[in-house]
Amino acid sequence: MFRQPIVSRTFIGRREELSALQEARRDLASSHGGAVLIGGETGIGKSRLLAQFVNDLREGKSRRIVVTAECLERVQQPFGPIRTLVATLAEFVERDELPGNVRRAIAQLTRSSPELDHANATEALERADLLSALVELVKLVVARQAVVMTIEDLHWADSSTLDVLAYAIPRLARSRFLLVATFRSDELERNETLLAAVSQMLREPSVRRLALPAFSRSEIRDLIDDALGDRAALPASVRHDIEVRSEGNPFFAEELVKGALEAQSAGALASLPLSIRASILQRLATLSAEERRVLERAAVLGYRFDPALLALVTGSNVEALLPTLRRARDLNIVVEESDDARFRFRHALTRQTIYIRSARPRAASCGESGVLTRVNTLGAATRLVDRSLARPRRPRGHSTHTPHTGNAVSCDFSTRHADNASTSATKTLGQPRSHGEQRTQLSRRSDVEADRSPHRASLD
Ligand SMILES: Nc1ncnc2c1ncn2[C@@H]1O[C@H](COP(=O)(O)OP(=O)(O)O)[C@@H](O)[C@H]1O
Ligand SMILES: [Mg+2]
Secondary structure: OOOOOOOOOOOOOOHHHHHHHHHHHHHHHHOOOEEEEEEEOOOOOHHHHHHHHHHHHHHOOOOEEEEEEEOOOOOOOOOHHHHHHHHHHHOOOOHHHOOHHHHHHHHHHHOOHHHHHOHHHOOOOOHHHHHHHHHHHHHHHHOOOEEEEEEEOHHHOOHHHHHHHHHHHHHOOOOOEEEEEEEEHHHHHHOHHHHHHHHHHHOOOOEEEEEOOOOOHHHHHHHHHHHHOOOOOOOHHHHHHHHHHOOOOHHHHHHHHHHHHHHHHHOOOOOOOHHHHHHHHHHHOOOOHHHHHHHHHHHHHOOEEOHHHHHHHHOOOHHHHHHHHHHHHHOOOEEEOOOOOOEEEOOHHHHHHHHHHHHHHHHHHOHHHHHHHHHHHHHHHHHHHHHHHHOOOOOOOOOOOOOOOOOOHHHHOOHHHHHHHHHHHHHHHOOOOOHHHHHHHHHHHHHHHHHOOHHHHHOO
């Protein structure tokens, strides 16, 4: 176990994003407020970017109020981050000089007893009055000093918080108030309240979205170097493997480094870190058991898979599978490939996690059934090839793609590449003479498939 956390101490890359944030901050001087919504998948670096921005703000010379708040998973209170904002701003105003509705709003959201004792504070403000009182409070403060508010993890915000933001942001566009919030882009599709609030905010000219892309290979290399620090070096092949497998996600890269170091010190082979699996499985949790079963079958087919083959394997048809695939796409579990109507897993690590999850119980309960599932899979694949071959041949030159030998079945058995599929099926299945021989051959093939390092798949 490593007592020191394996994280990069240096802030890497994100120059453009940081300068977009700094520009938004500079605009405050000319009373251009608004919001920047930082979106990106889990672990891509939203919090780190925000922390860097806040750090720079606090080190800067300008006098401005910085309010940092966060939304919490499961235990989110109504108006959670708004309470933090109100409590901070209340310290910058003279209560006696405030209009009654603003005092009541402060009392209501901070539950401070002196305010509650106030005769006017006994009744709660109606929602509309509360919202306008909040805007009034911010305007009173920003008349004297600019305010930058950050909110972490907006995808966990309660609906009252989202209501306040959607109401207040347009009304504060010409005030020295800037909101910078982070949210998981993959949560947007499954959280309708968030989706509605974010879309409403983004319609405002004063609001912009900053989408965080994956790190480049060289940035990931820098991150690995920095995370390793002066610890024992990892072999070049392991570092390269981490570089490829992390697919530009710094959280995955750090966790893989940690896993590799732990395995190295224990003299064992590195397995897929629990932290990575947990973050991926969390996304799967919102799917139904049937939808998960479909994705498990897809994971057996490979990093890329053909919906037609998946339909055969699951005993369904493509139309029936599409809603599941769309949901998985919206949750950023799979990606639809535009050019050939196939799908692939968002990360090779996503596929590996689902594959491990689906393989475990079978291996534990019955060693045979894993093999039999693959027999079914390949049986279905063979039927698909047969069906493809029964179709009229395309003109020569139409299908020039040569499949990799030993590659995942999904790659080879597209209905669009009947010629390739038949070649590859022969290569893959060979000409087994007996059932036993076929099973041996298939289980050997599935071992290759299981061992296939995910980065090979990502390079397909
Ligand atoms: N620009 C960066 N420079 C260095 N390390 C980073 C950078 N971005 C992210 N990381 C590291 O990657 C991990 C995940 O980043 P984090 O900001 O927590 O992701 P998110 O908030 O998007 O889930 C953290 O340990 C973080 O320190
Ligand atoms: Mg975060």
